[in-house]
Amino acid sequence: MKFQDNEKIASIFETIADALEFLNENAFKIRAYRNAAESIRNLNESITEIYSKPNPKKIEGVGKDLEQKIKEYIQTQKVAYLDELLEKVPYTLFRLKDIRGLGPRTLYKMFEKYRVRTLEDIKKLVFENDELKDISLLEKSIKKIREGIKLYEEGQSRFPLGVAYPIAKDLVDRVYKIDNVKKVEIAGSVRRGKETVGDLDILICTKDFNSVSKALANLEHKQIIAMGDTKVSLLLSNNMQVDFRLVNEDSFASALQYFSGSKEHNVRLRDIAIKKGFKLNEYGLFEKDKKIETKTEEDIYNALGLCYIKPTLRENKGEIEACLANKLPNVVELGDIKGDLHVHTNYSDGLMSLEEVIQEAIKRNYDYIAITDHSVSSYVANGLSVERLYDQLNEIDKLKDKYKGKIHILAGSEVDIKQNGELDFSDNVLKDLDIVIASIHQGFANSKEINTKRIISAIENPYVNIIAHPSGRLIGQRAPYEIDIQKIAEHAAKHKTALEINSFYLRLDLNDEHARLAKNAGAKICINTDTHTKENLDYMIYGVLTAQRGWIEKSDCLNTLNYSQLKQFLKKH
DNA sequence: GCCGTTTTCGGCCCGACTGTTTTCAGTCG
CATH class of the missing domain: 3.20.20.140 (Metal-dependent hydrolases)
Incomplete structure (x- = not known):
């Protein structure tokens, strides 16, 4: 069930978070707005009704300050703080964050120094200048932004699952043929079966990072986006980005869990880990500095007091609560x-x-x-x-x-x-x-x-x-x-x-x-x-x-x- | 800005890569 006012307030909070990001505000403050937006969006009742009661129930992630803003919206249909922020950050900048390689900081510097507001402004700036020293952009950064703009204009930002899945499977077959590769798995949103995916994540288990990453760079591609010790990112000829992650056997289960996402599900999981005195990252589950052996994803979930949660359910849409209440669905196969x-x-x-x-x-x-x-x-x-x-x-x-x-x-x-x-x-x-x-x-x-x-x-x-x-x-x-x-x-x-x-x-x-x-x-x-x-x-x-x-x-x-x-x-x- | 079964202050998930840096900022996932 969707509630219009919940949706509206969530989107106001998200816009505030975006604006604060441009203004380089405290990252945790920004997250607080995003968390509140998410939690309001997931409510099962109208937020207007909640606040019309004498003793409104507590909404997770909404404290005194944000509660005040919600009440302000209910009364006046607007939030003054947002208008205040929009005086400083032109609304036209928000969408331009989707340009790869161009984040809120650089965009805002461009706005402050050169008053850019639209895609056309940015194009003019970066295609007419080979470097912009006063905002720390030299040749390489400018080149990256130019490429990002090209991709943005081609509009190939997301691919249907049915296009991405066969490509991912084909890449897995190819990677298996590389020497010293022990295991290969599809991770990311393809593994979660999302209807569209932004890029491919492929996880590779190996002992020889050096030779494998070199071999990955030789797979068919249009451009190498990044090439480090543990990660190789390629742009395929259809503008699809594929991120290969290299891990050793010990970390394979935790890396698979980590790179399968979703981000929101993983945040919840790490939060549970912390509360139990653990630390969870892509390299493993740790108690103090001691690594707890986890051979499979199931081991990780079990160690955190949870049952195994299938990738398709990992969206932080109630699966963790359902798991704790022993009510996780046994989904169709x-x-x-x-x-x-x-x-x-x-x-x-x-x-x-x-x-x-x-x-x-x-x-x-x-x-x-x-x-x-x-x-x-x-x-x-x-x-x-x-x-x-x-x-x-x-x-x-x-x-x-x-x-x-x-x-x-x-x-x-x-x-x-x-x-x-x-x-x-x-x-x-x-x-x-x-x-x-x-x-x-x-x-x-x-x-x-x-x-x-x-x-x-x-x-x-x-x-x-x-x-x-x-x-x-x-x-x-x-x-x-x-x-x-x-x-x-x-x-x-x-x-x-x-x-x-x-x-x-x-x-x-x-x-x-x-x-x-x-x-x-x-x-x-x-x-x-x-x-x-x-x-x-x-x-x-x-x-x-x-x-x-x-x-x-x-x-x-x-x-x-x-x-x-x-x-x-x-x-x- | 939120939160608290070690905390009302000091944490907040975490790390890789790149470029412009020589210690870090920005971007990305």
Whole structure:
């Protein structure tokens, strides 16, 4: 649940923190503002309501001073301190911090000395001068900033998981071929399964740092960003940065934990370590100066009095509290998935024939597969007319016989939800199908109320089993259409209609947060690939990672059921 | 600016790399 005033105050505190950073204020003061922002954002009730009570409860990280500022905002809708800071730091500078190699200190010096305010100002300054002695920028720094600006303008700051993951895996294979490399692991946000990632972190276990780092610098790259004893950073040809970290065997577990993040999770962990009299860093867990042996990440968590927390859960979104209360979810794994319930064939816009799809599903050891081509309104996707649908049903009937004992085949359809909320096929047709998916492919611009209503009417249809890609977003390409996900999840739970986590890496829809919300509302989740090509079938992993991030357990999922349980669920009544 | 089961003052997570420095500041994760 999002609260607008919480969001607003959190963002004011963050802006104050940014401004203080420019002004080179005490780093801990800056952190205090950020901590407070984070904690307000994570509240489960409206902050206005909290402070409207006579004895408001304590909010973590909010002391006397910040409490005063919150009250000021509630009364006047503004915080004077922020306005004061914005007099000193022009707002246009804030975004420019994203330029690699250009931090708040340098930016502010540029502003003080040269009055730069915009990207254009900075470009003029650094491309027309080879050095700026009065702000301690000589040739090399200027060059770095120029390169940072180029990257910034190309806008390649984050990559979809589905792009980053295969590159990371390929690099791991290459690094394994280097002499003296003992172990290689992907760390960072790729390991945590985040939907987009800024760079790759790859951890390497070796005894010979020198020869390995030289070999890393010989991997294909566009530019070497950094090269030290324990770290080599390369810029790949697609502008993706990869950081290789070298560690020896003793430190491998703690380094893997450390470099997997998230930063917020690690801060919490180190805090727990300190309270227990330990020190935790990438080299190990220490008691005074004595190193405690930790062979695995699990050893580290256990030594801190915690159970093992999977990387996908490490976001400081309640996982540590859940762990302490013995309530950590046992999240769904790829191996739990028994079938794919959203697949297209060349009857509509897929590239595989019916039989190819079935054979590929058998190769993946699935118990069942659903054929769900588009319905008639999806012109661009070559949607099936009623006649063509029944032709397909006939062919599927024959294949059900042919593959009996090998795989269960479900005949279905991905039916469009039309502008008025009606479905593309009548109930008379839908009743002949084994499974029905409903989804929106048109009318994205409708209001939140209308789209929510359209989806709810589909949920209530007695033949609809799954709502596919509920928000319609395409990461980096198309914003989600507006829906009330809470309301949708509540209706889905009530009417035994599952909500999909679409595994296609530009969709991942439901996203992690929405999936968690849907689960909490009691809705069933179905992780599907929406396959159009053979390769798409392997994207299931991205959906599973997203589900894990949403705390989805095996028992929350539709397609972890065996075939007879699944059939039972699909009957709806 | 926050916080306290060793503290109401003195900590706050921690370290690597680079560049311009010869002891450190800035950036990054």
